[in-house]
Amino acid sequence: MLKVASFSKLLLCFLVLFSFTLSFHAGRTEAAYTFQASVSADVLNVRSQPGTTYSIVGKLTKSQVVTVYEQKNGWSRIAYGSLKGWVSSQYITATTWTGYITATNLNFRSAPGGSVIGTLPNGTSVKVYGNDGTWLKVYASTLNKTGWVASSYVSKQKPAAVVxxxxxxxxxxxxxxxxxxxxxxxxxxxxxxxxxxxxxxxxxxxxxxxxxxxxxxxxxxxxPNTVLKGKVIVLDPGHGGYDPGTRGVTYLEKTLTLRTALELKPLLENAGAKVILTRGSDIYLSLTQRVNISNNNKAHAFLSLHYNAYSSTSSGVMTFYYNSSKDAPLANTIQSFLASSTQLRNMGSKYGNYHVLRDNSQPAALVELGFLSNPTEEKLVATSTYQKKAAKGLYDGLFRYFLTR
Ligand SMILES: [Zn+2]
Structure with missing residues (x-):
């Protein structure tokens, strides 16, 4: 028995030496997958090798946090300060948590503040293993990599699914x-x-x-994001320069038409449209110049903006088209949404023999956004509330027009 025992001890020594060499090399390549774990047992033996037969090289106590380098067969290779060895995996609890990326695209780095080795899009879940100052060490299954991210962009709160x-x-x-x-x-x-x-x-x-x-x-x-995307829309603020258009008590038509165009432009641009203004400042343009901008840019829609004048009691919005097949669908849709958004009297859409419509080879409409000859309506249409409502109505009309195109 003695002989057998000493032979098996010798064999064991050889195996220990052999496996130590293996794990030493393995440890280097697996360093990227380390994580922190806390001791859950009151006292935990640290052994030289994974198994209860191996010698005890140290002891850990409850709640001490160790670094885990690898796990196999119920054993974990750990380090605690200078103490290194193996502990039974059932007595340690990984101090990991699941975090969610809150940045649009978060840089994923090789080390705290190190080189970027990937990006994590908003909402990506990561396993957080540890931290170093303001940096978190995470495992990202989407990249199958462990790396570091800025902690301020990781939340424990699961985000509402992006609908x-x-x-x-x-x-x-x-x-x-x-x-x-x-x-x-x-x-x-x-x-x-x-x-x-x-x-x-x-x-x-x-x-x-x-x-x-x-x-x-x-x-x-x-x-809905595709509806206005890439559409070329020419906005034509009526009049300008030495041509003031009609005038109310306070306001000139040319000033208000430009205001409306500048209110509408960003709405369309945010939806991905390419907006071209025939004029963006108080300059004079001929009607032919305006039409040329529409034709030369192959506008998907041309919209001429005007304010009306008749009597001091006239009120309402209206939209004109020239060609009943090319222009009327655009004019009808815009008129309907403009009237509903502004809540001004709906005077409908109708035929109008206007130069900017007649010579236009692109779908075109001319809108009248209220009467400056009516002092009450003049005050109303000059408010920023009305300007926003008018812009929203024109935007909604264009959105609906392009929804089926
Ligand atoms: Zn006008």
Whole structure:
């Protein structure tokens, strides 16, 4: 027995030496995957190798935080200060937590403040293993890498899922399931915005503003971000320079038309449209010059902005078109949304033989945004509230016009 025992001890010594060499080399390559863990046992033996038969090289006490280098077969290779060895994995608890990236795109670095080795988009979940000052050591499964990120952009709070919206291209039925065989929940109107929950076989699961969940055919919805994207829209503030247009008690038409154009421009640009102003300051332009800007830029829509004059009691908004097939759909849509947004009298859209419409080869409309000959209406249309409402109405009209184009 003695002989066998000493032989097996010798074998053990050899194995220990051999595995130590292995783990020494392995430890170097696995250093990137270390994490912190706290001791959960009252007293925990640290052994030279992973197993209860190996010698005890030190002891840890409850709540001490160790660095874990590797784990196998229920054992963890750890370090605590200068104390290094193996502990039973069941008596340590990883001090990791799940964090969520709050920056739009967060730099993922090799070391605290080190070189950028990747980016983590907003909402990405990461395992946080430790920290160093204002830096967090994280494991990102999306990159399959451990690295460092700035702690101020990591939250423990799970973000509300970024909801993408769809907009209805037509009046359409919202159904109980993904197919025409499912019962109809209700009929929704064209232009309605809905939260997109999921997609299945060409059908989209949606939630409306009242929280009602249903399904709609994917052919009838559109990503609202694509509607105005890339559309060339020419805005033409009427008059300018030595041509003041009509005048009220206080305001000149040329001043108000430019204000409206400058109010509308950023709304369209934020939606991805390319906006061209025929004039951006108080300068004179001929009607031919205005039309040329539309034709030369192949405008998807041309909108001439004006304020009206008739009697001191006249009131309302109206929109003109020249060509009933090329221009009327644009004029009709804009008029409808403009009247609803401004709440001024809806004078409708109608034919008008105006130079900027007649010579325009692009879809064109001319809007009259209120009467400066009416002192009450003049005061109203000059307010920033009215200007915003008018811009919103024109924007909504253009959005609706392009929704099906
Ligand atoms: Zn005018």
């Amino acid at each position: 993408s919206k769809v907009v209805l291209k037509a009046n359409t039925n919202i159904r109980k399931g993904p197919g025409t065989s499912y019962p109809i929940l209700y009929t929704a109107n064209m232009g309605m915005f809905l939260d997109q929950l999921e997609e299945s076989n060409g059908w989209v699961k949606v939630k409306d503003a009242n929280g009602v969940i249903g399904w709609v055919s994917g052919t009838l919805v559109r990503d």
